[in-house]
Amino acid sequence: MVVDIDHFKRFNDEHGHAAGxxxxxxxxxxxxxxxxxxxxxxxxxxxxxxxLLPDLDIKPATERAEMLREHIAGMPLDFDGRDLGTLTISVGVASASTQGRLQDLIDSADTALYAAKHAGRNRVAIAPETPENPVSRTG
Structure with a gap:
């Protein structure tokens, strides 16, 4: 998985770098x-x-990503006596065989992350199956 905090720059600009x-x-x-x-x-x-979630196929990895997304969205953010509001994340999920290169796996998850962001953020997206990223659909 690649996880990105949504609108982090705006958050930093509004609340300051210490809050970031x-x-x-x-x-x-x-x-x-x-x-x-x-x-x-x-x-x-x-x-x-x-x-990195070894030995986890795409379906349970995606379920775990959704759980993480919901958990982060529900976290209280109190900093220095201030309520900073809510925070969301976008997540890209990919799965590969042990023969794949780690960087290829991260790149696939990163591509899925950008799909999640382009679809509106605060969501999970799955990398498409490619020869470099043989997504396992068993679970």
């Missing part, structure tokens, strides 16, 4: 708390995170 740092830390903590033992969460750049 708080949001990044809050999302990172929430993601780490919501993944299984053996899964991995990394900050990928800016306000993007990559989650």
């Amino acid at each position: 740092d708080f949001v990044l830390q809050s999302v990172a903590t929430a993601l780490k708390r919501q993944i299984r033992q053996g899964d991995h969460a990394f900050r990928y750049g800016g306000e993007e995170f990559v989650l």
Whole structure:
């Protein structure tokens, strides 16, 4: 999965960089708390995170992404005595065989993420099946 905080620049501009740092830390903590033992969460750049969920097919991975999206949307964001409102994320999900390169998998999930953003944000999108990204539809 590639996860991106929706409208993060606008959030930073409205609330300041200290609040933006708080949001990044809050999302990172929430993601780490919501993944299984053996899964991995990394900050990928800016306000993007990559989650690697070994041995999870596309259907349960997509269900997990939706759960994460809902969890983040319901998180209270109180910083320095201020209610910062709500936060949403967009998520791109991809699945590949163990023979695929990690960067190809991340690129596929990132492409799906941009589809989620173009479709209106605050949603989960699945990368299409390609020869480089043989999506498993079993679950």
